[in-house]
Amino acid sequence: xxxxxxxxxxxxxxxxxxxxxxxxxxxxxxxxxxxxxxxxxxxxxxxxxxxxxxxxxxxxxxxxxxxxxxxxxxxxxxxxxxxxxxxxxxxxxxxxxxxxxxxxxxxxxxxxxxxxxxxxxxxxxxxxxxxxxxxxxxxxxxxxxxxxxxxxxxxxxxxxxxxxxxxxxxxxxxxxxxxxxxxxxxxxxxxxxxxxxxxxxxxxxxxxxxxxxxxxxxxxxxxxxxxxxxxxxxxxxxxxxxxxxxxxxxxxxxxxxxxxxxxxxxxxxxxxxxxxxxxxxxxxxxxxxxxxxxxxxxxxxxxxxxxxxxxxxxxxxxxxxxxxxxxxxxxxxxxxxxxxxxxxxxxxxxxxxxxxxxxxxxxxxxxxxxxxxxxxxxxxxxxxxxxxxxxxxxxxxxxxxxxxx
Amino acid sequence: xxxxxxxxxxxxxxxxxxxxxxxxxxxxxxxxxxxxxxxxxxxxxxxxxxxxxxxxxxxxxxxxxxxxxxxxxxxxxxxxxxxxxxxxxxxxxxxxxxxxxxxxxxxxxxxxxxxxxxxxxxxxxxxxxxxxxxxxxxxxxxxxxxxxxxxxxxxxxxxxxxxxxxxxxxxxxxxxxxxxxxxxxxxxxxxxxxxxxxxxxxxxxxxxxxxxxxxxxxxxxxxxxxxxxxxxxxxxxxxxxxxxxxxxxxxxxxxxxxxxxxxxxxxxxxxxxxxxxxxxxxxxxxxxxxxxxxxxxxxxxxxxxxxxxxxxxxxxxxxxxxxxxxxxxxxxxxxxxxxxxxxxxxxxxxxxxxxxxxxxxxxxxxxxxxxxxxxxxxxxxxxxxxxxxxxxxxxxxxxxxxxxx
Numbered sequence: 001x002x003x004x005x006x007x008x009x010x011x012x013x014x015x016x017x018x019x020x021x022x023x024x025x026x027x028x029x030x031x032x033x034x035x036x037x038x039x040x041x042x043x044x045x046x047x048x049x050x051x052x053x054x055x056x057x058x059x060x061x062x063x064x065x066x067x068x069x070x071x072x073x074x075x076x077x078x079x080x081x082x083x084x085x086x087x088x089x090x091x092x093x094x095x096x097x098x099x100x101x102x103x104x105x106x107x108x109x110x111x112x113x114x115x116x117x118x119x120x121x122x123x124x125x126x127x128x129x130x131x132x133x134x135x136x137x138x139x140x141x142x143x144x145x146x147x148x149x150x151x152x153x154x155x156x157x158x159x160x161x162x163x164x165x166x167x168x169x170x171x172x173x174x175x176x177x178x179x180x181x182x183x184x185x186x187x188x189x190x191x192x193x194x195x196x197x198x199x200x201x202x203x204x205x206x207x208x209x210x211x212x213x214x215x216x217x218x219x220x221x222x223x224x225x226x227x228x229x230x231x232x233x234x235x236x237x238x239x240x241x242x243x244x245x246x247x248x249x250x251x252x253x254x255x256x257x258x259x260x261x262x263x264x265x266x267x268x269x270x271x272x273x274x275x276x277x278x279x280x281x282x283x284x285x286x287x288x289x290x291x292x293x294x295x296x297x298x299x300x301x302x303x304x305x306x307x308x309x310x311x312x313x314x315x316x317x318x319x320x321x322x323x324x325x326x327x328x329x330x331x332x333x334x335x336x337x338x339x340x341x342x343x344x345x346x347x348x349x350x351x352x353x354x355x356x357x358x359x360x361x362x363x364x365x366x367x368x369x370x371x372x373x374x375x376x377x378x379x380x381x382x383x384x385x386x387x388x389x390x391x392x393x394x395x396x397x398x399x400x401x402x403x404x405x
Numbered sequence: 406x407x408x409x410x411x412x413x414x415x416x417x418x419x420x421x422x423x424x425x426x427x428x429x430x431x432x433x434x435x436x437x438x439x440x441x442x443x444x445x446x447x448x449x450x451x452x453x454x455x456x457x458x459x460x461x462x463x464x465x466x467x468x469x470x471x472x473x474x475x476x477x478x479x480x481x482x483x484x485x486x487x488x489x490x491x492x493x494x495x496x497x498x499x500x501x502x503x504x505x506x507x508x509x510x511x512x513x514x515x516x517x518x519x520x521x522x523x524x525x526x527x528x529x530x531x532x533x534x535x536x537x538x539x540x541x542x543x544x545x546x547x548x549x550x551x552x553x554x555x556x557x558x559x560x561x562x563x564x565x566x567x568x569x570x571x572x573x574x575x576x577x578x579x580x581x582x583x584x585x586x587x588x589x590x591x592x593x594x595x596x597x598x599x600x601x602x603x604x605x606x607x608x609x610x611x612x613x614x615x616x617x618x619x620x621x622x623x624x625x626x627x628x629x630x631x632x633x634x635x636x637x638x639x640x641x642x643x644x645x646x647x648x649x650x651x652x653x654x655x656x657x658x659x660x661x662x663x664x665x666x667x668x669x670x671x672x673x674x675x676x677x678x679x680x681x682x683x684x685x686x687x688x689x690x691x692x693x694x695x696x697x698x699x700x701x702x703x704x705x706x707x708x709x710x711x712x713x714x715x716x717x718x719x720x721x722x723x724x725x726x727x728x729x730x731x732x733x734x735x736x737x738x739x740x741x742x743x744x745x746x747x748x749x750x751x752x753x754x755x756x757x758x759x760x761x762x763x764x765x766x767x768x769x770x771x772x773x774x775x776x777x778x779x780x781x782x783x784x785x786x787x788x789x790x791x792x793x794x795x796x797x798x799x800x801x802x803x804x805x806x807x808x809x810x
Binding site: 379 | 413414417565582585586589590763764771776777778779780783784787788790791792794795
């Protein structure tokens with residue numbers, strides 16, 4: 001008993017130290033990736049007419065490099081899930097430069113995509129590499145979770161949300177509590193590191209003080225149902241479009257090229273690149289009383305799904321934030337609520353329902369919009385989560401794993 | 406598919422309505438129980454010399470009523486756990502008056518105990534009774550969880566913490582996400598109802614703004630280890646003392662009488678009833694710069710364990726809050742930190758480690774001490790949770806269930 005206890009403490013302390021080291025490494029990689037991505041986004045904004053025509057060609061390059069050098073890297077997030085669930089699959093270190101490069105290319109030439117896929121894959125790879133060298137029970141899984149938390153935290157600088165995100169997405173419907181302490185340490189270390197290295201955090205001081213009565217509660221429930229349905233729809237459409245495209249055009253070169261050309265045309269035609277990239281332009285407009293069209297959220301949703309289904313790289317999360325924010329901004333007047341408030345609710349809760357997570361989005365809400373907004377985010381996310389029809393952008397990977405068990 | 410979806414929505418809406426109805430009933434019962442308990446506490450404070458001598462006799466009455474009328478009620482929280490984990494065990498409605506009466510008697514005659522056991526058992530009984538009448542899959546379990554959340558929420562008026570508490574304690578290490586929406590609705594309904602009926606919420610505006618640097622982080626980690634170890638110790642000692650006493654004095658009448666007499670002597674000798682009841686006197690003293698002795702937390706810990714192990718009724722949570730607060734208040738000067746700040750950290754994190762929960766205590770922290778304190782509670786609870794040695798005051802029940810599976 002005494003012996004066992006000292007081993008347990010030894011493990012905790014050891015994991016803690018490994019987690020901090022991992023957090024620093026992942027935070028630094030996130031900062032590099034994220035800062036270059038911001039430069040790329042600015043550059044694209046200035047030269048969209050010269051860049052967007054080459055999206056299809058950039059796609060060919062991405063597919064080529066993945067096929068030639070990637071080993072099993074093309075499985076992307078799927079690889080993270082299988083490794084996290086103890087399948088004997090390697091996460092090769094080359095995944096890191098590949099996913100970073102692929103995402104930079106996607107964004108430079110105007111694809112509509114996110115960035116957290118990169119950060120989480122960086123974190124997972126670092127965590128897996130640490131875990132392989134350590135021989136405690138389940139060390140690979142625990143440090144993989146910690147690495148994912150660090151990846152998310154370094155990118156968005158929301159360490160509490162990141163901790164729960166890593167725990168929640170890897171284990172849909174269940175939380176692996178032993179990984180919690182290392183994940184939290186790793187997330188804070190990564191967030192501080194990337195902040196120290198100059199990556200900026202997006203935050204808005206919402207400063208709402210709305211009277212909470214039955215009518216307000218009713219509005220929040222209705223909004224939650226809408227956000228929940230739209231997030232669920234995103235997850236379902238992404239899965240179906242991926243499957244449909246893969247079936248229609250089996251050759252990945254041909255697929256990314258053909259869809260790339262169509263994307264170039266659409267992205268040009270629809271406000272000249274307004275829906276290219278992360279969607280941070282829509283987020284800014286939603287919180288700075290800029291221009292938001294009623295159809296912004298629909299187009300961002302469709303174009304992100306098509307970009308990712310074609311084989312471009314990046315992720316879903318920032319587009320989900322922007323879909324939620326622009327949808328909320330547009331809905332606000334119908335509900336007689338402040339636009340930036342409903343935009344904030346959409347920001348967190350469309351993310352919640354598309355990823356089928358509950359705790360992480362509440363923390364995203366408060367870490368971006370201020371701690372005093374906690375009850376609003378608790379309420380909206382509870383509803384959105386209940387009404388997402390059980391879909392998740394990670395469900396495909398998860399289902400595969402359940403099938404293997 | 407269409408059909409299935411509409412059934413799912415129907416279920417969600419149905420659970421939602423049931424949850425609100427349950428929340429109102431449970432909140433009203435909590436208000437009745439809680440307000441009378443406050444009157445009893447005041448009355449005891451004024452007449453302690455006349456009441457404390459009869460603690461052992463009150464114990465006999467509690468055992469007698471439970472044995473004669475209780476059916477399986479004496480299993481208390483254990484019953485909630487087995488019913489929650491789909492064992493075919495009934496929760497009889499009589500559990501409610503029995504546990505309320507037993508707890509009032511325990512507190513009137515000066516035992517050291519909590520109150521949340523009552524609230525959670527009220528909620529669980531109401532949830533179970535609703536669930537039995539409904540024929541959706543897993544409805545008993547889902548409404549049991551919602552009922553527990555309502556019970557906790559009605560008593561402490563911390564609905565977010567209550568939601569997670571119910572999810573976390575019933576499923577150690579895993580969270581049943583489907584129960585989340587009904588649990589949240591039920592918890593809010595209960596909190597509003599009990600508040601409306603006059604039960605007051607304990608809250609403190611902490612208003613801290615401390616510089617977060619490495620030295621501060623180091624202090625929080627050290628404090629977290631201490632709070633984690635003490636909470637774990639409480640859980641372990643409670644379990645061992647229960648086992649030891651049951652073995653030493655097999656007759657429950659004899660056990661509660663003998664220990665009752667010893668408790669009367671100890672509680673008299675040790676500051677004349679200072680350690681009787683909930684421990685709210687120690688909590689008030691910790692946050693209003695009152696008198697806290699260095700040994701307050703030790704005596705409250707020992708006397709609560711002995712009271713509960715003897716067979717008295719109530720619960721553990723408020724004593725855990727008071728142990729954490731008084732320990733924190735005493736430790737603060739050693740760490741050069743504001744006493745009420747460290748008391749608040751102890752309040753949430755000793756509760757976390759003794760119950761082996763993580764998310765609920767963070768929300769307890771922010772719902773009692775202000776939303777802006779979120780990062781402090783996230784940090785202290787992460788550490789305390791990691792260092793509790795895996796003990797839990799609910800572990801015994803949980804272990805039994807795992808064994809049955």
